[in-house]
Amino acid sequence: MSLSVRGLTKRFDAKTAVGGLSFDVARGEVVAVAGPNGAGKSTTFLCLAGLVRPDAGTIAFDGELLGPERGRTIALIPETPDVYPMLSVWEHLAFVAALTKQQPGWEARAETLLERLALSAERNTLGNALSKGMRQKTLLAATVLGGAPVLLLDEPMIGLDPLGQRELRAIVADLRAEGHVVLVSTHLLESAAAMCDRMLVVNRGALVASGTIEELRARRGDGSIEDVFLDVTRS
Known part of the structure; x- marks a missing residue:
């Protein structure tokens, strides 16, 4: 695995925004990070990019632990x-x-x-x-x-016209083919399903579901990805 995150935790006073999040993303893989408002998606991206200091956890790329200065490795396009x-x-x-x-x-x-x-x-x-x-x-x-070998796209579809959205999908496909790691935070679940290889669903700062789009849909008997999302974030 190329990007490895272990036990990522960030608190703001008494609130835990991200609580012990762990996941891996391989080179040439596009992974969606989905969750309701306040789930910790943007905070996770800020921690990964080195713009917010986590309280605990490690971030590694190709087996090497990354320090605070990691702009050459991880690039973020914020919402x-x-x-x-x-x-x-x-x-x-x-x-x-x-x-x-x-x-x-x-x-x-x-x-x-x-x-x-x-x-x-x-x-x-x-x-x-x-x-x-x-x-x-x-x-x-x-x-x-x-x-940068790792790209973080926070709600990249918002604000783009249909032509821009189509070209974004094409560019992400090119990045996949070139072996980049791409993480996409989004509320547009079906768009993410069409663009990404896997999806991580977070809620209250914790990972509550993960898998390929087909694996997640199978949880509801091949239901929609929205059905799965609502199931795991309401429980």
Whole structure:
């Protein structure tokens, strides 16, 4: 297994947001993380990305424990896509290329990402003039260009138009084929089922169900993934 999480725990005062969460994700696997509001999905992603310090637990990649500085290994696109207001779309990509020491020729890959995400016409638009969907696409392009082996996508479909959603699914499929680890937090269960290999269902900071989409549906006699979700999060 490529990404290994053991006993991940985060408390905020008396509230346990994430309680002893453990799971593995292999290279070339796309895994959905689903759960109701307040289940601990975003906190889990923030802990994995090193933006929030967990109270307990370990995070390892390819057998090596990761310390707080792990931005080269794990990249997060948060639910609220914040960009630099005075950098253009292209300048965001150039900044990430410099930060991650991309090899010469990165510009061609960046141009391809802009075309795929229908951002070419916005390449010179400043961040403060971008819509939420455009900001999200900019972060997606920059994150993919950066080449981190583990990508965390927090509610990536929200704010994207149908074309953007379709291209996101295609990019995630490419990342899978290239051997990346991809975790997708989402409320859109059927979209996640179509895009992901497995699903982890969390509730109150704990893992309450996991398996392939087929395995989870079999729990309800091939019912819908929404039925399974409601069963395990209400119990």
